[in-house]
Amino acid sequence: MADSAAFELACETLALDTSLDRLTARGTVRLALKAAGLEARHVAPDQMAVVVANLLPKELAARGVEDGDRVCAAVGAKLTRLRTDEAAETPEAVFARLGG
Amino acid sequence: MEIFAGLSVAFLLLVALAVATKTFSLWRRTRGIPELLLGMYLMCATVLGYPLMIAAARIPPAEMWPLHLGAQVIMSAGFVSLLFFTLGVFRPGVLWARCLVGLSIAVLAVGCVGVFGELTGENPRPISELIGLTLITTAPIAIAYFWTMLESLRYYQRLRLRLKLGLAEAAVVNRVLLWGLMCLAAGIAVVISLVGMLAGSFLDASTVLVLSGLGAMHAGCLFLAFHPPDWYRSWLGRGAPVEAS
Secondary structure, three states, rough: OOOOOOHHHHHHHHHHOOOOOOOOOOHHHHHHHOOOOOOOOOOOHHHHHHHHHHHHHHHHHHHHOOHHHHHHHHHHHHHHHHOOOOOOHHHHHHHHHOOO | OHHHHHHHHHHHHHHHHHHHHHHHHHHHHOOOOHHHHHHHHHHHHHHHHHHHHHHHOOOOOOOOOOHHHHHHHHHHHHHHHHHHHHHHHHOOOOOOHOOOOOHHHHHHEEEEEEEEHHOOOOOOHHHHOOEEEEEHHHHHHHHHHHHHHHHHHHHHHHHHHHHHHOOOHHHHHHHHHHHHHHHHHHHHHHHHHHHHHOOOOOOOOHHHHHHHHHHHHHHHHHHHHHOOOOHHHHHHOOOOOOOOO
């Protein structure tokens, strides 16, 4: 199953703006998502933005990336402009409906 | 002891009926498959199936074999719904999960056929006296409950992380936890019932006490998950810990 557009955008931007290669960039973002309890397949742009703002700087610093805050801000800005049609029926969405 | 057992059963049936009614009403609005499956599970396995099983335990099959068969078929339909719910919600499109569900349904079907064969025989015996059939009909139920429990609690762990970042609602996180705990209580009750039947101690006071307690926990978790009172919602909203401590 393909990863979400938000994940792909974040990884692509990281790979372009830092010294991280594509594989490392993807692994770094996956680790940040895992720490947030999210998956690359289903993460929405707004969720990705929160992870980028709160968890990704620490992951980048651990990998020796300089100016990680600027890079995360750049990723966040791109994510706010991202529009997707993905509407995954996640377990969270199902259980949210079941309470209503 | 019997009063506690009776109250526990009554509480569970009432809660299951209320939640099933609410869930079917929700399904009419949303047409969501999970809503339909949840409602089917609650109605068949608990609201209808449980009383039918209790009645079947008191009426010999020779006097009313359709009751015994009906109880078995309706209960099985309930657990097929639960299996499909867990597959669709937590593991859609995953091959091993589909195989697990397919195998469980096949075993349930074999169990129903076996029950039918026994009940329509010359001297039908209650299913509880047939160890092989009891194992066949119980195993998929245990699988349904424990698999659902594992998936729910695993997902709950991920939701807890999201909650810390403000990416999840406390009520939803709590609902997933309670669903997992409900399935844990129900699964343990199924295993204890099976062991009790095989050991001939199913009606012992201690077994009845434990099963009644698990039934009350089952009902309590179901109620708080899908029909929480205002004070519980407020408690969750105040940022109360959602851990099962």
